[in-house]
């Protein structure tokens with residue numbers, strides 16, 4: 129592991145920050161906090177906007193090119209007097225007057241960021257340069273949503289912020305991993321050279337309502353597959369691990385980081401670690417029977433306790449016609465609906481955040497466990513998939 133001396137960088141500023149807008153210091157005019165959210169039409173961004181809009185002192189401007197995001201995620205705010213939505217690509221310069229910038233714009237799902245890798249790296253590098261230029265011009269504080277992927281396929285486990293990572297610089301994921309690493313470098317160079325107030329969050333896998341249904345990320349894939357009665361596609365070997373954070377916890381962490389006194393980088397994630405096979409089992413238990421078959425079990429007075437008692441908790445009922453109640457024993461189709469499929473290159477084998485810094489510096493830790501968070505996605509996914517709960 130590398131030493132920690134240049135991590136955090138909190139004593140390295142050589143210049144005072146640029147002057148904020150005169151309105152900030154006005155004695156006579158109590159202005160609102162003007163907050164720019166790039167990528168605000170996406171999954172995490174739209175939840176962040178919901179939270180920021182709860183504060184009546186905030187005006188929120190979203191900038192998005194709608195590559196992976198959608199206006200639908202923001203529909204409740206369109207037309208609101210404290211809200212503006214601008215179709216704009218962050219690889220182009222932007223002129224707006226703001227006090228804070230949450231810079232999220234970047235496709236996050238591997239399928240999407242690998243679709244046009246040159247555009248992904250431009251978004252991370254030129255997009256971040258443009259947002260730092262904006263921050264410098266208007267004296268805004270800027271927060272970058274970096275990623276656990278800066279640790280690559282980590283050789284240190286769990287990953288503290290002081291770990292410098294194990295990243296392939298020429299692989300198919302590099303446009304994203306290395307792009308985010310350069311974005312972090314740019315943030316610290318602007319901080320040291322120009323005194324910009326920066327914040328860096330290293331986000332670990334996040335899930336929740338509004339994830340794109342077919343964007344290839346594992347939680348949204350498994351839930352959509354379970355609700356469509358399709359096999360869950362576990363990519364080989366299935367023993368690779370991830371740590372999943374519910375989106376409301378993530379938003380809380382990002383706002384604390386922005387409002388706090390520490391530049392970061394700070395890991396924001398849930399340390400609960402699961403293999404992909406364990407995740408598939410959990411989704412099956414929460415959703416496999418939830419598509420109506422669970423109701424039937426309840427009508428018979430059967431619950432998971434009964435299934436577990438007979439060692440059947442890992443079994444999905446495929447055809448109800450094959451189910452019989454015989455002398456009080458439920459016969460279930462033993463077909464296990466998990467399909468092992470090929471993986472993609474450079475898939476990290478393990479990932480778990482060390483969140484000591486987030487706890488100590490931000491007073492933050494996640495509240496929602498995986499089993500509590502997964503069911504909170506059901507209604508949203510059913511609605512968008514058009515799959516009703518069976519009676």
Ligand SMILES: NC(=O)c1ccc[n+]([C@@H]2O[C@H](COP(=O)([O-])OP(=O)(O)OC[C@H]3O[C@@H](n4cnc5c(N)ncnc54)[C@H](O)[C@@H]3O)[C@@H](O)[C@H]2O)c1
Nearest residue numbers: 167169170171172193194195196197217218234236333334
């Ligand atoms: N969700 C996660 O698990 C996770 C993990 C680590 C880091 N992150 C980071 O958090 C941020 C948000 O992730 P998300 O899960 O909400 O992803 P998302 O794909 O749902 O949202 C990204 C948003 O950015 C927009 N966008 C992409 N390129 C753009 C460009 N050039 N100009 C303007 N807008 C652009 C998209 O249209 C979308 O609305 C990303 O920066 C991502 O790297 C997410």
Ligand SMILES: O=c1ccn([C@@H]2O[C@H](COP(=O)(O)OP(=O)(O)O[C@H]3OC[C@@H](O)[C@H](O)[C@H]3O)[C@@H](O)[C@H]2O)c(=O)[nH]1
Nearest residue numbers: 236237238275277344345346349361362363368404475
């Ligand atoms: O259907 C699937 C999809 C994915 N997987 C596996 O699930 C694991 C997680 O894959 P995801 O695509 O959800 O996400 P990854 O962890 O690879 O990248 C993620 O983490 C960091 C963020 O910055 C990225 O934005 C995010 O997508 C991988 O090991 C993958 O092989 C499956 O087993 N089945």
